[in-house]
Amino acid sequence: MTKTKKNILYLSVLFLLITITALVRYKSWQEDHVLTVGIYTGSSWDVPNNHQYQAFDYAIKQFKKKHPHVQIKYENEIQKSDYRNWLSEKIVQGKAPDLMIVPDNLFNLLAHNGAFKDLSGFMAEDKISPDRFYSVALNSSNLNDHQYALPFQANPQFMVMNKDLLLRNKLAILPFNWSPAELKKLCHQLALIKSKDPDLGITSEYKWNNALLAYNYKLSKSKDNPIQLTNNAAIKGFNLIEYLQNVGHTRKVDSQLFDRGKVAFTPISLAKYRTYTSYPYYVTNEKSFTWSCLQMPHIKKAKATQVDISMFAISSKARNPKLAWKFLKTLCINKKVQQKAMEVNKGCSVLPQVVLNKKTQKILNQNSQGSLSTTKLNAIMNNGWNQPKFRNWGEVYSILDHSIINALDTNTLDKQIFYIQQQANSKLKN
DSSP, rough: OOOOHHHHHHHHHHHHHHHHHHHHHHHHHHHEEEEEOOOSSTTSSOOOOOHHHHHHHHHHHHHTTTTTTOOEEEEEEEEOOHHHHHHHHHHHTTTTSSSEEEEEEHHHHHHHTTOOOOOOEEEEEEEEGGGSOOHHHHHEEEEEEEEOOEEEEEEEEEEEEEHHHHHHHTTOHHHHHHHHHHHHHHHHHHHTTTOOOOSSSBOTTOHHHHHHHTOOOOOOOSSSOOOOTTTTHHHHHHHHHHHHTTTTTOOOOOHHHHHHOOOEEEEEEEHHHHHHTTTTTGSOOOSOOOEEEEEEOOOTTTOOOEEEEEEEEEEETTTTTHHHHHHHHHHTOOOHHHHHHHHHHHOOOOOOOHHHHHHHHHHHSSSSSSOHHHHHHHHHHTTTOOOOOOOTHHHHHHHHHHHHHHHEEEEEHHHHHHHHHHHHHOOOOO
């Protein structure tokens, strides 16, 4: 081999080594400085929202104050309706983003399948107390005493009351904290004046699961048949919903009937309340009556408020889980970010300290009704109920919902209840 060829070979090997070293260093740099995030566009709560990325971009801005060299990448224009399939495909391919937003109806399945990193160690190391969060929010992302995500935003349900309708008919205005017995009594009173106005009553949006939760219904601790639809709480709940349906106050109506002032009560989510009582939506409505916000009716100590949660989780295969954890804390624990998210995304902060802040009251006062205070919202969140953590609870609930509604509509619930219970239990997967 000539000297020239030896030099060429030497240079080629040297170039190859330099290239490999550069690639290794770049990969190491990327792991330390690049974070991929999965997030969808639009509202988590299915209400009009053109500002989904505002809070997220604000969080990036806050994060970069301490980590200026970190690059955060996220894909735009993934619709919420497509997000589940997109994320599932990424996980199967081993290309899951380091950090990902997780709707609560997707958490159970992915957590059971090992898609998320356990955050319990991070929380203990940073001494993050669970008391920072509303318990309903934090528990939504807890499975078997392991924390697999942190809550980002909440969307609680509550009852709105048409005060003018009640006063016009000389009926008592109920307190914020009220019971299912008071609901039943009021609907009985409405029945007496129904002949004058057949549309009076409560909408069909108050459903069987609301009635069961009102009496503190909980799943049984039995592993074989946890769904017990004939226990004391369930029987009282079904009696309530049957009564409401039989006296004709839960006739199937659309939102326009409430807007016209014909309905005394209707459950509504915070996001819908904030959307349709704020500009420009409220100016298009026909509402000319006074609303009042109440808790969902419940007996003492019952957790009767349905709360939907959006959360962020770290992939179990994240390249740099410590970096992802730092940004996760910015999203979910940073008070400025939580305040911004509450302002633009129509939901509720998962931090009591933010909800009870004076800035939050100013946000709530922007709504035309102005009847929801921070203390009321705080009480609503503290009354929140967590969905069971079965792998396929969403699927099982759909079966229950369809079967129970059908049985109520055909007045055959007593005959079908054992079969419905058995069918649902047979479908549950731990």
